[in-house]
Amino acid sequence: MGRRKLLQEPKKKDDEPDHDPKAKRYSASTEAGIVVSGFFLTCCVFICPCVYKKKRETAPSVLTKDPNSSDSTFPLDMNVRAPPEKVPPSPSIVSISPNLIRIEPVHLNMAQVTRATRNFSPALQIGEGGFGTVYKAQLDSGQVVAIKRAKKEHFENLQTEFSSEVELLAKIDHRNLVRLLGYVDKGNERLIITEYVPNGTLRDHLDGQRGKILDFNQRLEIAIDIAHGLTYLHLYAEKQIIHRDVKSSNILLTESLRAKVADFGFARLGPMDSDQTHISTKVKGTVGYLDPEYMKTYQLTTKSDVYSFGILLIEILTGRRPVDLRRPVEERVTLRWAFRKFNEGHAVQLADQMMEEVVDADLLVKMFALAFQCAAPVRNDRPEMKSVGEQLWAIRADYLKSPRRG
Numbered sequence: 001m002g003r004r005k006l007l008q009e010p011k012k013k014d015d016e017p018d019h020d021p022k023a024k025r026y027s028a029s030t031e032a033g034i035v036v037s038g039f040f041l042t043c044c045v046f047i048c049p050c051v052y053k054k055k056r057e058t059a060p061s062v063l064t065k066d067p068n069s070s071d072s073t074f075p076l077d078m079n080v081r082a083p084p085e086k087v088p089p090s091p092s093i094v095s096i097s098p099n100l101i102r103i104e105p106v107h108l109n110m111a112q113v114t115r116a117t118r119n120f121s122p123a124l125q126i127g128e129g130g131f132g133t134v135y136k137a138q139l140d141s142g143q144v145v146a147i148k149r150a151k152k153e154h155f156e157n158l159q160t161e162f163s164s165e166v167e168l169l170a171k172i173d174h175r176n177l178v179r180l181l182g183y184v185d186k187g188n189e190r191l192i193i194t195e196y197v198p199n200g201t202l203r204d205h206l207d208g209q210r211g212k213i214l215d216f217n218q219r220l221e222i223a224i225d226i227a228h229g230l231t232y233l234h235l236y237a238e239k240q241i242i243h244r245d246v247k248s249s250n251i252l253l254t255e256s257l258r259a260k261v262a263d264f265g266f267a268r269l270g271p272m273d274s275d276q277t278h279i280s281t282k283v284k285g286t287v288g289y290l291d292p293e294y295m296k297t298y299q300l301t302t303k304s305d306v307y308s309f310g311i312l313l314i315e316i317l318t319g320r321r322p323v324d325l326r327r328p329v330e331e332r333v334t335l336r337w338a339f340r341k342f343n344e345g346h347a348v349q350l351a352d353q354m355m356e357e358v359v360d361a362d363l364l365v366k367m368f369a370l371a372f373q374c375a376a377p378v379r380n381d382r383p384e385m386k387s388v389g390e391q392l393w394a395i396r397a398d399y400l401k402s403p404r405r406g
């Protein structure tokens, strides 16, 4: 409780940070910045007392390409790697008996893809996104996959290094990342074949479109899964990957509600400017999740994903979209609304009303404080993704001890 008070103390109503994700150019005032930084510093003192050392693992540089794959498909040698040791295991490793199914890369040519998708039948269409249309397809082997077909208008502009990018992404094998299984790059077609994840998006679940509403424990585990997936991309992938579009519709859930981050690195595959330096001339991402500092400086770092994760964590806890124009004006930007309520001492009221259980106030305070810390306007105030996973893991340990559980 003392902790909670301290979190509230320095706040005044008009001290609210100017990091409305919709605001143009994010002209956060210095004053608000200082106060908010102070707040996050306070959070840091209480919530993340550890010093984080970023250890970048050097991955074995095996990048084997099938010499026959140049014009059509992609046999991709899988560089199967153990999960990073420093990251605590995801909850379900502990709680669910591992029923591990090895997902193998697929080897398809255009004719096989056409057959598997019944010539891109609308009946097999499962979604539409920025990259193109997504189909559910069953291969001759019986394996069910998702096939993304790039929109025709993007063909001319697609990166020339498409295949090498895909090969890099295809080596990534982590339980919390949607596995890329192959691609077809032939003539006019750019297709990406990924693992099919059967239980819809996190947003569908928060909207109650998938049956039972997620309870607190499931939300916490999903948040941990996402943190682990992102930590892997930031720290342990052969080449560091910044997702750039972390959001609830890019989180897919399995039947057992394990979360998998989708579309990682896809920003690198679509039409884009040369971005080797991570300084872009165009900001990419989704309104509401976009890092204000990235919008100001065009400089992309892993902390942009941390910001989006903070917004996503608030979404997971409140059930609310980051921006919801159907709400009263003061509630439209969820971050601002939640931050204000939190500072007024009403963290409990922020929890999604659809959750039936009464969640321990201290746990909610810790989770929201972590989310706000991730969504700090200044990137230096945000923790690394790895630390976020560790903090969530510690919150989960507290939750398991809490008397109200279940």
Ligand SMILES: Nc1ncnc2c1ncn2[C@@H]1O[C@H](COP(=O)(O)OP(=O)(O)OP(=O)(O)O)[C@@H](O)[C@H]1O
Binding pocket: 126, 127, 128, 129, 130, 131, 132, 133, 134, 146, 148, 178, 194, 195, 196, 197, 198, 200, 201, 245, 249, 250, 252, 262, 263
């Ligand atoms: N691997 C997959 N398994 C199952 N369903 C998928 C898979 N990939 C995508 N989908 C479905 O297709 C929809 C569209 O996905 P896609 O990634 O193309 O777009 P998006 O994430 O909604 O939008 P954006 O392009 O802005 O990221 C998803 O919302 C999801 O319902």
